[in-house]
Every structure is written in C-alpha cells, then in structure tokens.
Amino acid sequence: MQINKIGENVYQVDNNIATVNLTPGVQVYQEKLLEYEDKELRLWNPRRSKLAASIIKGLHTFPFKKDSKVLYLGASAGTTPSHISDICTEGRIYSVEFSPTMMRDFLDVSALRENLLPILDDATRPTNYQHLVEKVDVIYSDVAQATQTKLFLDNFKLFSKEDTVGILMIKARSIDVTMKPNDIFRQEKKNLKEGGLKVIEEIKLDPYEKDHIAFICEKSF
Numbered sequence: 001m002q003i004n005k006i007g008e009n010v011y012q013v014d015n016n017i018a019t020v021n022l023t024p025g026v027q028v029y030q031e032k033l034l035e036y037e038d039k040e041l042r043l044w045n046p047r048r049s050k051l052a053a054s055i056i057k058g059l060h061t062f063p064f065k066k067d068s069k070v071l072y073l074g075a076s077a078g079t080t081p082s083h084i085s086d087i088c089t090e091g092r093i094y095s096v097e098f099s100p101t102m103m104r105d106f107l108d109v110s111a112l113r114e115n116l117l118p119i120l121d122d123a124t125r126p127t128n129y130q131h132l133v134e135k136v137d138v139i140y141s142d143v144a145q146a147t148q149t150k151l152f153l154d155n156f157k158l159f160s161k162e163d164t165v166g167i168l169m170i171k172a173r174s175i176d177v178t179m180k181p182n183d184i185f186r187q188e189k190k191n192l193k194e195g196g197l198k199v200i201e202e203i204k205l206d207p208y209e210k211d212h213i214a215f216i217c218e219k220s221f
Contacts, residue, residue, distance in 0.1 A: 017146035019086035053208035063165035
C-alpha cells in the first residue's frame with residue numbers, strides 16, 4: 001500500500017483518498033479506517049462525496065486549510081462535512097440542512113466534532129441564519145434543486161470575503177430534465193458570471209455522479 005500526503009490532512013492511498021480522522025475509532029458512514037504512522041485515516045468514498053470525486057477527477061484549487069471558516073449548504077447526514085471537519089481542525093464548518101430527518105443524523109456526527117456547527121434552515125433564505133454565520137473562506141453548495149445557482153450566489157453575497165472561494169455542485173437533472181446537461185452547465189456558468197463570480201475550474205463528476213459538474217469560483221474584479 002502506497003500512502004502520500006496530498007493536502008492538509010488529506011492523503012492518497014493507492015488509487016483512493018483519505019483524511020486524518022478527527023475522532024479516531026469512530027466511523028461516519030461505515031468507511032474503512034487505516035492506521036498510518038501515528039494517525040488514523042478515513043477512506044473518502046467518491047461515490048458518497050462529490051468533493052472526493054472532484055479531487056480524484058483532478059481538482060487543482062483546494063481552499064480548505066487547517067483554520068478555514070466554511071459555509072456548507074446542503075449538509076445532509078454529514079458525509080462530506082465530516083471529511084472537511086477532518087481537514088479544518090482549527091476552523092469552523094457552518095452546516096446548513098433543510099431536512100429535519102437528515103439533520104437528526106447530522107447531529108450524531110457533529111456531537112463528536114466541535115468544528116461542525118449544524119444549522120437547520122433553508123439555504124434559499126440566507127438572511128434567516130445571517131446572525132449565526134461569520135464571513136467565511138469557503139462556500140460549498142450541494143443543494144439539488146432548480147434554484148441551486150441562485151441560492152449559492154445569494155449566500156456568496158452575504159458571507160464572502162474578498163478572497164473567498166466558492167464550490168458549487170450542479171445537478172443538471174434537478175434544474176431541467178428536458179434539457180441536455182451540457183446546455184444546463186453552460187447556462188449556469190453564465191448565471192454565475194452575471195452574478196459577479198468567475199469560474200476558475202470546472203470538473204465533470206462522471207463516472208461517480210451522472211450529469212453533475214463542480215464549478216470552482218471566485219469574485220470577479
């Protein structure tokens with residue numbers, strides 16, 4: 001087994017990636033745990049996490065640092081947020097989730113991770129939680145609905161700094177099942193530009209996620 005460090009608390013393990021487990025001995029989604037030197041690594045499943053799929057597909061812009069402040073939209077049960085929690089050990093991950101059912105599962109994860117801050121609310125209404133969230137270094141959005149780009153832009157306007165990096169996961173079929181995914185991707189990229197953001201990287205997520213793309217954004221000046 002060949003293991004190499006590729007980022008802050010992120011390792012390549014043969015053809016897989018893994019993060020250093022912030023809660024040794026505890027799994028979040030039955031992921032495999034590996035002992036490496038004085039650390040425990042959690043394998044990061046690209047079929048369960050679009051961020052993992054992006055990294056494996058060649059993501060160059062990796063904005064997550066040890067002390068990063070992150071706004072995560074669409075936290076679900078906490079699979080990807082837990083890996084970001086492994087990375088940003090001295091930061092905070094403000095994690096917005098609309099579904100009470102998903103939030104119950106997420107609370108079990110966040111109870112053991114002090115840097116995961118759960119917010120039960122609607123990401124399309126960021127003013128609801130404006131009093132809870134500071135300006136952040138990274139805004140990550142994985143909300144599968146027709147207005148996914150608009151809600152990302154609305155949150156970006158409220159919570160970004162000058163150098164904030166945005167990561168938007170677009171699910172084409174949630175926007176329009178009648179259009180070709182590539183046409184949707186072009187339209188949403190145009191919407192980001194009109195909203196004041198520049199796409200600096202884009203990664204299609206197949207074969208891990210069908211008809212998905214990751215847009216990595218920053219403010220256009």
